[in-house]
Amino acid sequence: xxxxxxxxxESGRVESQLVIVDSFLNHRTDPRLMTxxxxxxxxxLGDFDVAVTAEASGIxxxxxTARAAGKDFIYAKKQNRQLDPELxxxxxxxxxxxxGKTWITIRKELLGQGRNVVIVDDxxxxxxxxxxxxxxxxxxxxxxxxxxxxxxxxxxxGRSLLESHGWRVESAAIIESIENxxxxxx
Numbered sequence: 641x642x643x644x645x646x647x648x649x650e651s652g653r654v655e656s657q658l659v660i661v662d663s664f665l666n667h668r669t670d671p672r673l674m675t676x677x678x679x680x681x682x683x684x685l686g687d688f689d690v691a692v693t694a695e696a697s698g699i700x701x702x703x704x705t706a707r708a709a710g711k712d713f714i715y716a717k718k719q720n721r722q723l724d725p726e727l728x729x730x731x732x733x734x735x736x737x738x739x740g741k742t743w744i745t746i747r748k749e750l751l752g753q754g755r756n757v758v759i760v761d762d763x764x765x766x767x768x769x770x771x772x773x774x775x776x777x778x779x780x781x782x783x784x785x786x787x788x789x790x791x792x793x794x795x796x797x798g799r800s801l802l803e804s805h806g807w808r809v810e811s812a813a814i815i816e817s818i819e820n821x822x823x824x825x826x
Contacts, residue, residue, distance in 0.1 A: 641680055641812040643673060645825055648791065648813055654821045659763075665790060666697035666762045677812050678704025681760060681788040684810040688785055689755040690714060692777060694744050694769050698761040701790050705760045713760070714751060716744040716773060729780055731772035744769070746776060753781035764789040764811060767798030774807055786810060793818075794826070 647670075651663045664670040682705050691713040693702035699715055706713035721743065722730060728745045751757075757777045759770060770787055777784045787802055792811035795818075799809050814826040 641677065644677060644790070644813045647673060648815075648823060648825065652823050654818050654823060657818060659791065659793065659815060659818070659823060661791065665700070669700045671700075674700050674704045675708075677701060677790055678706075678708040680812055681705040681790075681810065682708035685709075685758045685760075685786045685788045687756065688758040690751070691758050691760045692716065692746070692751070692773055693760050694718070694773060697763075701762050701788075702760040705758070705788060714746060716746045716776070719743040719745050729776040731776055733769050733772050744772060744776075746780075748780060751777070751780050751782065755782045756785050757782045758786050758788060759784065760788045762790050764792040764798040764802075764809070765796045767796075767801040770798065771801055771805070774802065774805060788812075791815065 647664050652659055652661045664673060690711055691702045691706040693699060694716045695718055702713040723745050728747055730743055730745050732741050732743050734741050759773050761770060774784050784807060786808040789811040791813045793815045802809050815823055816826045817824045
């Protein structure tokens with residue numbers, strides 16, 4: 641994923657330890673680059689039935705990965721309120737980028753049971769949203785085969801959190817550190 645690495649170093653910037661890549665990944669999206677990332681993630685993640693992400697910034701990566709694999713994808717919607725737990729899988733999460741808490745929800749009938757699921761997202765930092773999605777997938781009676789991220793920050797503990805559940809993690813680009821507002825890639 642040399643092209644992705646190049647874009648991170650050229651266009652990414654740091655604001656209070658947040659890596660801002662909104663010029664090509666999660667506000668404005670480069671479809672050519674995202675197609676390449678999707679192909680790479682689909683190959684790394686292997687066979688799956690459906691890809692899952694959380695709205696909104698994970699949608700381009702999940703779409704590209706699902707398209708490359710010829711599969712569907714589902715995105716968990718963010719809600720300001722808790723919905724009916726009989727109809728929805730629900731988790732309340734905190735957002736480090738937006739602050740505050742929100743609910744993520746997936747309608748149970750859309751996800752189904754007994755499926756082989758991958759979770760795809762734009763960023764892995766602390767892993768709280770990914771962990772919430774993983775627990776929702778398993779609660780619904782599905783097999784979570786892997787997580788795929790476009791960019792991972794290794795020094796924030798997200799990978800360790802997910803792997804502590806026995807979940808596999810693949811990342812297209814890995815940021816090892818941020819020093820003096822400079823992004824250092826693995």
